[in-house]
Amino acid sequence: MDSDWNFSSSSSSSSSFDKDRHVRYLEMMYQTIPSEYQEQEINRLTLAYFVISGLDILRALDRVDKEQVVNWVLSFQAHPKNKADLGNGWFYGFYGSRTSQFPADENRDLSHNGSHLASTYCALAILKMVGYNMASIDSEAMLISMKKLQHPDGSFMPIHSGAEKDLRFVFCAAAICYMLNNWSGMDREKAKEYILNCQSYDGGFGLVPGSESHGGATYCAVSALRLMGFIEYDLLSKSTSSSIINVPLLLEWCLQRQAIDGGFQGRPNKASDTCYAFWVGGILRILGAQNIYNRGALQGFLLTCQSKYGGFSKFPAQLPDLYHSYYGFSAFSLLEEPGLNPLCVELGMTDMAAIGI
Numbered sequence: 001m002d003s004d005w006n007f008s009s010s011s012s013s014s015s016s017f018d019k020d021r022h023v024r025y026l027e028m029m030y031q032t033i034p035s036e037y038q039e040q041e042i043n044r045l046t047l048a049y050f051v052i053s054g055l056d057i058l059r060a061l062d063r064v065d066k067e068q069v070v071n072w073v074l075s076f077q078a079h080p081k082n083k084a085d086l087g088n089g090w091f092y093g094f095y096g097s098r099t100s101q102f103p104a105d106e107n108r109d110l111s112h113n114g115s116h117l118a119s120t121y122c123a124l125a126i127l128k129m130v131g132y133n134m135a136s137i138d139s140e141a142m143l144i145s146m147k148k149l150q151h152p153d154g155s156f157m158p159i160h161s162g163a164e165k166d167l168r169f170v171f172c173a174a175a176i177c178y179m180l181n182n183w184s185g186m187d188r189e190k191a192k193e194y195i196l197n198c199q200s201y202d203g204g205f206g207l208v209p210g211s212e213s214h215g216g217a218t219y220c221a222v223s224a225l226r227l228m229g230f231i232e233y234d235l236l237s238k239s240t241s242s243s244i245i246n247v248p249l250l251l252e253w254c255l256q257r258q259a260i261d262g263g264f265q266g267r268p269n270k271a272s273d274t275c276y277a278f279w280v281g282g283i284l285r286i287l288g289a290q291n292i293y294n295r296g297a298l299q300g301f302l303l304t305c306q307s308k309y310g311g312f313s314k315f316p317a318q319l320p321d322l323y324h325s326y327y328g329f330s331a332f333s334l335l336e337e338p339g340l341n342p343l344c345v346e347l348g349m350t351d352m353a354a355i356g357i
């Protein structure tokens with residue numbers, strides 16, 4: 001009897017979304033991000049995006065000093081020394097971390113030290129969510145140099161050389177152009193062709209043409225097509241036969257990702273994982289299929305990953321991490337948890353138009 005009592009007692013602590021604890025968890029993370037003494041080579045802009053966008057989803061952006069955040073983010077922007085530099089093939093976006101702004105010594109590979117499409121996406125998303133005037137960003141060099149990252153097949157490399165190219169960076173490029181409201185940084189038609197080549201026989205998308213379908217890659221494909229204006233919201237309510245992608249197969253693939261425990265998996269035969277509640281749940285939202293899967297079961301799975309210290313873990317009953325916490329909050333927003341801001345799924349942040357900004 002004791003064990004029954006203990007069981008019900010411990011499970012009741014995670015029977016609902018604990019917003020206050022999540023805000024405290026992110027506030028703690030926010031305090032550590034701008035500190036100068038942490039010199040490890042990590043992508044600090046990505047961590048900052050998770051924290052600040054997470055607070056925004058939790059309607060707690062007032063915890064952030066917006067002016068300090070703007071100045072901090074802008075300090076990561078790479079600028080060419082002169083016009084001639086723009087021809088050197090380097091990308092002038094945002095560095096991922098402070099240490100990468102220093103030139104490498106002759107023994108180090110310079111390719112690891114350029115600015116990066118993913119950190120540029122994170123930087124612009126943060127600036128947008130704290131209300132910075134996006135039109136005042138010095139974006140000319142960014143867009144001119146970004147276009148040179150696009151390959152003839154339409155894909156993007158994230159930095160100027162020596163990196164893999166795949167759908168993740170096509171998504172970043174589309175999100176960057178969308179936020180800057182300037183598409184001169186990419187060839188949209190080529191990007192579209194590349195994305196369409198990544199749709200697999202089973203309806204999902206792989207990171208590169210011919211590769212296995214994957215939840216994250218499929219999110220990048222669908223969101224990039226949406227940002228570029230090639231597909232509409234609520235595709236299911238329209239004539240799917242006229243869509244440029246195979247919508248029925250894509251829907252089927254996404255629905256099959258909900259596992260018996262209620263969570264979403266990234267690929268067949270993999271365990272359910274918190275982040276795919278957003279990656280796959282987000283695609284279903286864009287398709288207009290948010291009421292077709294078992295939302296109650298997904299919520300139940302996510303609550304088993306909710307930490308009593310705030311945040312979410314990847315798998316049930318593990319310690320939380322920032323990445324899975326952010327996608328846990330995003331998933332609960334998709335599930336229309338009261339007290340959370342709605343998402344612009346394809347941008348991966350709060351829907352500012354829906355909340356009147």
Ligand SMILES: [Zn+2]
Nearest residue numbers: 273274275314
């Ligand atoms: Zn995950």
